[in-house]
Amino acid sequence: MRFVTINDAARARLAGFIAVWLTTVLAWAEDHESATEILRRADEARGSMEGVVWSVDVHSVSGRREESLSFSVSNRAYDFLAVYTAPPRQRDARLLMVNRNMWFFRPGLSRAVPISQRQRLLGQAAYGDLASTNYAEEYTPERLPDETLDDRLCFVFDLRAKPDMRTTYDHIIYWIEQETGLGVKARFFTVSGKEIKIARMQYDHVIEDEDGNEQPFISKMTIQDALLSDAVTTIRFGVPDQRPLPDSTFDLNLFTQ
Amino acid sequence: MNTVVNIHGNYAVWLGLLLWYSFVLAAQGQTLTLPRNGTARVDLRAIGYARYQEPEVPSASPIPIVRTQTALELRPDFLVVYPYARLTVKPRFWAARSKAHSPPPGEWESETDLFLNEAVLRLSLRDDLFLIGGRENLQWGPSLLLSPSNPFIAENVREDAFAEMPGIDYVRAVWVASYSVTASLIANIGEGRHDSLMEEDFRRRYAAKLDLTGAGRYAGFIGSLREDALRRPTLGAYAGANAGEAVVLYAEGQCPPELDEFQALAGGSYTFWGGGMLSVEFFHNGPGMRSGNDFIPQAAEEPTMAPDAFQGSFAYPRAFFRKNYLYLQYHDTWRDLTEGTLRFTQGLDDGSHRLTGIVRHALNDYFTAFLTGHIERGSANDEFGRLVRGSVAIGLEAVY
Numbered sequence: 001m002r003f004v005t006i007n008d009a010a011r012a013r014l015a016g017f018i019a020v021w022l023t024t025v026l027a028w029a030e031d032h033e034s035a036t037e038i039l040r041r042a043d044e045a046r047g048s049m050e051g052v053v054w055s056v057d058v059h060s061v062s063g064r065r066e067e068s069l070s071f072s073v074s075n076r077a078y079d080f081l082a083v084y085t086a087p088p089r090q091r092d093a094r095l096l097m098v099n100r101n102m103w104f105f106r107p108g109l110s111r112a113v114p115i116s117q118r119q120r121l122l123g124q125a126a127y128g129d130l131a132s133t134n135y136a137e138e139y140t141p142e143r144l145p146d147e148t149l150d151d152r153l154c155f156v157f158d159l160r161a162k163p164d165m166r167t168t169y170d171h172i173i174y175w176i177e178q179e180t181g182l183g184v185k186a187r188f189f190t191v192s193g194k195e196i197k198i199a200r201m202q203y204d205h206v207i208e209d210e211d212g213n214e215q216p217f218i219s220k221m222t223i224q225d226a227l228l229s230d231a232v233t234t235i236r237f238g239v240p241d242q243r244p245l246p247d248s249t250f251d252l253n254l255f256t257q
Numbered sequence: 258m259n260t261v262v263n264i265h266g267n268y269a270v271w272l273g274l275l276l277w278y279s280f281v282l283a284a285q286g287q288t289l290t291l292p293r294n295g296t297a298r299v300d301l302r303a304i305g306y307a308r309y310q311e312p313e314v315p316s317a318s319p320i321p322i323v324r325t326q327t328a329l330e331l332r333p334d335f336l337v338v339y340p341y342a343r344l345t346v347k348p349r350f351w352a353a354r355s356k357a358h359s360p361p362p363g364e365w366e367s368e369t370d371l372f373l374n375e376a377v378l379r380l381s382l383r384d385d386l387f388l389i390g391g392r393e394n395l396q397w398g399p400s401l402l403l404s405p406s407n408p409f410i411a412e413n414v415r416e417d418a419f420a421e422m423p424g425i426d427y428v429r430a431v432w433v434a435s436y437s438v439t440a441s442l443i444a445n446i447g448e449g450r451h452d453s454l455m456e457e458d459f460r461r462r463y464a465a466k467l468d469l470t471g472a473g474r475y476a477g478f479i480g481s482l483r484e485d486a487l488r489r490p491t492l493g494a495y496a497g498a499n500a501g502e503a504v505v506l507y508a509e510g511q512c513p514p515e516l517d518e519f520q521a522l523a524g525g526s527y528t529f530w531g532g533g534m535l536s537v538e539f540f541h542n543g544p545g546m547r548s549g550n551d552f553i554p555q556a557a558e559e560p561t562m563a564p565d566a567f568q569g570s571f572a573y574p575r576a577f578f579r580k581n582y583l584y585l586q587y588h589d590t591w592r593d594l595t596e597g598t599l600r601f602t603q604g605l606d607d608g609s610h611r612l613t614g615i616v617r618h619a620l621n622d623y624f625t626a627f628l629t630g631h632i633e634r635g636s637a638n639d640e641f642g643r644l645v646r647g648s649v650a651i652g653l654e655a656v657y
Contacts, residue, residue, distance in 0.1 A: 060593065067593040087622035088656045091300055092334070099436070100473040100499060107302070107334065110413040110422040111396035111404075118503045120532035122593055128502075161502075168502050196530065246384035248433040252397075252475075253441055253468060254387065257345065257379055 035143055038155055039136040042176050042183040045203055046218050047132020051076040051245030052207065055085070055238035056130065060123025062231040069122050071095075071130070076245045078134050081255075097131055098250040105256050112255055117168040123233030124197050124223040128168030130235075133183070135159055135174065138167045146178070149185060153178045182216060187226075195226040207240050295339045302332040306419050306627065306652030310358070313633075313646050318359040322644060328353035332421070340381075347375040349421075374450060375424040385433040392424035392449045397466075397477060398495040399507035402538050402584040402602070403577070405520035406493035406509045408462055408481035409445050418615045418629045419652060423450030441466040460484060474498035479511075489514040503528045518543040524584075533589035545580040547606045549638075578640050581605035594619045602641070609635025609642050627652040 051074070058069045070086035078100070084093040093106030102119070104127075105112040117128035135141075139159035147156050159172040171189035176182065186199045203216035218237055225231035248254060289297040307327045314320055328351065335346040351370040377391035396413065398404040403411045409425065426447030432440045443466060448459040464481035479493035491514070497507035510521035524538030583603040590596050600613040613631040620626055630649045635642025 065592060089619055089622060089625050089654075091656065099470050099475075101470065101475050101497070107300070108421070110394065111398075113401070114399045114497055114505050114507065114526075115534070116499060116503050116505050116526070116528045118528045118530070119534065120590070170502070190530065246433070247436045248381075248385055248387070251431070251433050251439055252470075253431050253433075253439055253466075254379075257343070257377055257389065257393065 035141040035155075035157060036136050038176055038181065039139075039141060039157065039159075039174075041181040042174075043133050043136050044209070045182050045216050046201075047075060047077065047134075048207060048217075048240070048242060049077050049210075050242065051249075052240040052242050053245075054240045056082070057236045057238075058122045058125055058233065059236070060125070060231075060233040062123065062225075062228065067122055073130065074245055074249050075132060076250070078132050079250045080131055081249055082130055094255060095127060095130070096250060096252065096255050097127070098252070102127060103252060103255065112252065124225050124231060125233045125235055126168055129199075129221065129223070131168075135172070135183075138162060139172065144173070147175065149175055149177075152184070154184065180216065197223050197226050199223045205237065205240055207242055291337070291339075293339065295337060297335070297337045299336070300334045301657045302334070303329070303655045304332065304419060304652060305329045306650055308648060308650035310648040311646040312358045313637075313642060313644055314359060316359045316361060320359060320644065322358045323355045324358035326353055326355040328419075330419075342381070343379040345375060345377045345379075347373070347424075349374045372450065373424075374421060387431040387433075388428075389431065390428040392426050392447075394422040394424050395427055395429075395443070396422070398509045399497045399505070400495075400509045400522050400524060400538060401536055401586055402522065402524075402540055402582065404495075404509060405511045405522055405540075406477065406479055406495045408464055408479065408483075408491055408493060408511065409443075410451075418627060419650070425449035425451050437470050439468040439470075441468075500525075520544075531589070533587060536584075536586040536588075538584040540577070540582040540584065542577050542580050542582070545578055545606075547580050579604050579606040604635070604640050607635065607639040609633070609639035611641040623656055625654045625656075627654065 053072070053074050056071045056073045058071075060067045068087070069084065069090065071082040072085055073083075074081045079098045080096075082095040084090040084095075084106075090106070094104070094112075096103045096105075096112070097117075100117075102115050102117055103112040104115050104119070115127065117126065117131075119127050121127045121129065139161055142158040142160070144156040144158055147154050154175040154177050157174045157176070159174055161167040161170050169188045170191045171193070173187040173189075174183055175185040177184050180203075182201070182203050184201055186201075187195060188197050188199070189195050200222045201218060202220040204219035205217040206214045207217045209215050217240055220237065221235040223233045223235070291297055305328070307325075309325050310323060312322045312324065314322065330352075331350040333348065335344075337344040349370075349372055351368075351372075353368050354365055355368065356365050373392060375392050375394060377389060377393045380388045382388060395409060396404060396407060398406050403413060405411055409427075410422075413422065425445055426449040427443060427445050429441055429443040434440060441464075443464045445459075445462055451459050461484040462481050463484075464479055466477060466479045468477045469475065474497065476496040477494065481491050481493065482489075483491075491511055493509075493511035495507065495509035497505060500506050504525060504527050506525040508521070508523045510519060512519045520540070520542055522538055522540045524536060526534050526536040528534045581604075583605055585601040585603075586598065588596070588598045596617045598613075598615045600615075601610065603610045611631060611633045614629065616628045618626045618628075628649075628651050630647065632647035633642040633645060637643050
């Protein structure tokens with residue numbers, strides 16, 4: 001039987017290597033943890049875990065052309081039920097997102113049809129833009145150098161969709177204001193790296209968190225086409241009515257009735 | 258000129274009153290507040306259209322085929338909502354002038370129809386338990402061509418842009434057991450307007466349905482019994498999953514006691530960045546025939562219409578006589594005002610096919626114009642193209 005023996009110098013070098021490796025891993029884990037925590041706090045301002053009912057107006061401008069849609073939206077965590085309220089020709093059409101499965105129905109259709117989150121809502125907005133964000137769980141963050149945006153110091157993250165997540169966007173660069181922890185700007189890219197749109201967010205609403213503390217909540221999202229500078233879509237979120245919503249609100253068996 | 262008036266049952270007066278009241282409500286505003294925290298609303302839709310169909314069969318044929326038709330349909334939808342109950346009522350008034358191609362050409366014929374297409378009461382016994390009864394269009398599953406997992410009615414009349422699915426009388430209980438699991442018991446207790454869609458006799462059926470929802474995937478399992486074959490259950494299932502943010506994959510099928518008569522459909526869709534959606538489906542129909550023409554009606558008393566039947570209340574042919582089909586659909590929207598849908602159905606056994614195009618253009622917030630057309634190619638013994646060569650239609654929908 002052979003034993004491998006190492007002398008003191010080699011032992012010291014090995015210990016040094018392990019120490020450096022551990023420090024690096026722990027620093028990465030801390031940084032990664034902190035990035036995920038920052039994203040989670042930003043997500044909380046863009047959706048309610050208990051439930052919220054609000055009106056949502058979408059307005060699209062492209063050149064001289066303007067279009068608008070309005071919805072009544074019941075939103076809980078990352079699920080939502082949106083019922084079109086305007087214009088009259090779209091009234092009572094419905095959109096359901098439950099556990100990342102999305103269905104669309106409108107009067108005249110024989111039944112609900114499954115759609116992907118990429119399906120366009122109006123102008124530059126996708127149906128997935130109505131949903132709460134869950135960037136902390138769905139994306140792997142990489143911290144980029146901090147930037148100042150409108151005189152506000154921001155964390156900047158490069159977000160890549162995790163392989164098993166069915167996200168609306170593959171790649172996002174996300175600005176989070178350091179003082180408030182709110183996501184204020186996002187650039188969205190395709191898998192091939194082509195930039196498709198840029199969004200800016202405002203938080204003029206307030207809701208109560210689980211501990212009864214008030215926290216800012218999203219009120220407006222402005223989406224600009226990355227190629228067509230005059231194509232802008234604005235999503236305005238009405239005053240949120242916080243209330244617990246049961247599972248049945250998001251059940252497909254009750255969706256069309 | 259002949260005139261035919263179809264008024265179903267004794268409720269014509271009530272339906273007429275409902276129609277009249279819908280105009281009154283619609284003129285007054287959007288939502289009425291009712292006592293005890295209730296609300297009432299009516300959406301008023303009216304559709305007018307003109308269609309021309311080019312028959313393939315000679316005018317001496319005993320098979321009744323309409324050549325030209327103009328029609329107007331009023332479709333008010335009433336909705337009354339209370340915290341624990343929800344009532345939907347959808348009466349319909351339809352009036353048309355038609356000229357037949359066969360049997361031997363006749364005069365213009367006028368027809369009016371007043372009927373109740375849907376009327377459903379939904380009671381919420383608890384947050385997770387619902388009792389639902391009445392006449393409704395009960396459909397499920399992800400497929401576009403048809404829904405083979407549905408033992409009550411698999412067809413969906415998608416080929417006819419103007420038709421509504423006729424309601425059938427059901428009772429069902431829905432228990433939302435958890436976020437991921439829902440169980441339903443369903444029975445079709447009455448024919449409803451079943452006769453306007455199906456040639457075969459109405460059969461009472463009972464079904465138990467279990468729905469499962471996972472992250473980006475879902476499935477449903479349906480066990481059903483027909484009243485005249487209670488010991489021979491039919492099993493149905495459907496499932497779907499998101500494969501990325503732009504791809505949806507799904508499958509659907511049913512397995513009756515006669516195993517060689519199973520039906521299965523597999524499909525998927527891809528959404529382009531511009532918003533267009535391309536769907537592809539393959540359908541295997543176990544009971545179908547690879548060849549032969551036994552399905553072709555030989556006598557006038559069998560009220561078969563062309564697949565693109567002129568009106569939803571016409572007898573619709575039992576769909577899909579052959580074994581294997583390929584279905585392609587492309588749907589897109591331009592400038593948020595114009596929607597286009599192209600559907601192509603290929604019979605893989607006899608080589609016949611059908612191409613349907615539908616364009617909807619919003620003129621303003623209240624009016625939408627339609628243009629539809631379809632062509633069929635096949636021989637006298639094929640499924641598509643044996644009765645008509647094609648059709649074209651224009652229409653206008655108004656919503657208030």
